[in-house]
Amino acid sequence: MNSTKKTTEDFSLEALRSGDRNEFARLVETYSGVIYRLGMRMLDDPQDAEDALQETFIKAYRHLGGFDGRSSLLTWLYRIAANEALMMIRRRKTPAVSIDEPSEDDAELEPPVQIVDWCCLPETEMMSSEARAYMDRAVEQLSPALRAVFLLRDIEGLSTEETGQALNLSEAAVKTRLSRARLRLRELLSGYYGEHMSLQSLTRPEEA
Amino acid sequence: MEHQHCQHLLDSLSDYIDGDLGSALCTEIEQHLQGCENCRIVIDSLRKTVYLYQVTAEPPGVPADVRERLFKRLDLNEFVEKGS
Numbered sequence: 411m412n413s414t415k416k417t418t419e420d421f422s423l424e425a426l427r428s429g430d431r432n433e434f435a436r437l438v439e440t441y442s443g444v445i446y447r448l449g450m451r452m453l454d455d456p457q458d459a460e461d462a463l464q465e466t467f468i469k470a471y472r473h474l475g476g477f478d479g480r481s482s483l484l485t486w487l488y489r490i491a492a493n494e495a496l497m498m499i500r501r502r503k504t505p506a507v508s509i510d511e512p513s514e515d516d517a518e519l520e521p522p523v524q525i526v527d528w529c530c531l532p533e534t535e536m537m538s539s540e541a542r543a544y545m546d547r548a549v550e551q552l553s554p555a556l557r558a559v560f561l562l563r564d565i566e567g568l569s570t571e572e573t574g575q576a577l578n579l580s581e582a583a584v585k586t587r588l589s590r591a592r593l594r595l596r597e598l599l600s601g602y603y604g605e606h607m608s609l610q611s612l613t614r615p616e617e618a
Numbered sequence: 619m620e621h622q623h624c625q626h627l628l629d630s631l632s633d634y635i636d637g638d639l640g641s642a643l644c645t646e647i648e649q650h651l652q653g654c655e656n657c658r659i660v661i662d663s664l665r666k667t668v669y670l671y672q673v674t675a676e677p678p679g680v681p682a683d684v685r686e687r688l689f690k691r692l693d694l695n696e697f698v699e700k701g702s
Contacts, residue, residue, distance in 0.1 A: 435689070435697035442688060443678030460684050464691045471692065519628050527659045529666050536666075542674055549671075564668055565675050589632035596660070596667040 419483055426474050426483075434474075438467055441484060444566060445491045451561050452495035454550055462498060466491040481575040485568065489576040492558050499554050519593060524600035528607055536603065548598040552591055559584055560591035623650060624657050635665045 425433040445466050449459035469490050477486060528536075535541065549557060562573045563584070573584045627647055633639045634647055651658050680688065689698045 431694065431697075434692075435694045438688065438692060438694065439697070442680045442685065446680045446684065447676065447678045456684075460687070463680070463684070464688055467688065467692055518625070521625055521628065522656075522660045525656050525659050527662065529662045536670055537674055545671065545674065564671055585633065589629065592632050592664060592668060593628075595671070596664045599667050599670070600663055 421483060423477070423479065423483075427477070429474075434471060437470075437483070441487055442467070444484070445487055448488065448491055448561055448566060449495055451549065451565065452492070452554070452557060453498060454546075458498055462491060462494045465494050469494075481572065485572045485575050488562060488566065488568065488572075489578075492562070492576055496554055496558065519590065520597075522593065522597060522600075524597050524604060526600050526604035526607065528600060528603035531603055531607060531610075535606065541602070541606075544602050545595075545599065548595050548602075551598065552594060556587050556591040556594070559587040560595070563588050564592070624654065627657065631661060631664055635661065635668065 421437055422430070422433055426437065442463060446459060446463045449462040449466075450456065453459050453462060466487060470487055473490075477483070481489070549560065552560060558577055559573060559579075562568045562576055563570070568576065570581045570584050570588075573579070573588075574581050577584070579587070627650060630639055630643055630647065634644065639647070651661065686698050689695060
């Protein structure tokens with residue numbers, strides 16, 4: 411496992427553009443970890459994530475000559491990877507998968523329904539393996555368009571501007587989608603932890 | 619959250635927890651929070667939701683077999699040994 415979060419980009423664009431294999435191998439080594447993680451979270455399937463990873467770097471190699479440097483190399487790779495993942499989701503034959511959030515961007519946000527103060531639960535319980543599995547399923551329930559924004563902003567740590575570059579969205583659209591994604595996840599997690607809290611109070615009567 | 623004011627603030631909550639709001643709106647939200655327990659709970663749990671996802675995110679990485687196939691597919695066989 412390599413453990414690259416966000417490294418300073420110290421690649422020679424000139425070498426990359428001219429097809430230097432050493433430099434390209436270094437690029438793959440540095441960024442394959444984050445690109446694979448994004449694919450796993452977008453596609454929720456190891457084989458699809460591996461295919462997307464390979465396609466991303468094949469396309470990067472082919473198109474490096476045209477890389478204009480307007481974004482960072484990493485953002486550019488995220489852009490190819492996100493496109494790849496969204497295309498794969500489109501190709502899946504599952505019925506009624508809507509990639510885009512068509513008019514939803516303009517619609518009013520759904521008001522919160524779950525008003526449960528679960529923040530006082532111990533973190534060990536919030537992060538139990540069962541809770542983590544639930545958190546993963548909650549992300550899978552987001553539409554691919556919202557999921558991509560949430561993953562790039564909150565998991566991969568891209569800025570609003572970088573996320574916009576990677577997904578070809580305006581910064582306003584990134585913010586709207588991030589807000590929707592977070593509020594939906596909050597809703598789902600509140601349902602889960604709220605239930606957990608009422609179970610806890612049933613099984614753990616107050617000490618006398 | 620049934621108040622009209624709460625719905626109006628809803629659009630700004632995500633920016634608020636990122637510290638991306640102008641000071642006027644921030645003050646408005648903070649004043650509102652003092653009198654609205656529901657909004658306080660929504661903001662706290664929204665913040666906690668994002669926090670939980672961030673701290674539980676797996677570190678980036680590629681399993682060794684996936685990495686090896688990637689390098690082969692890219693015709694970079696001679697670099698496979700260099701890494702992990």
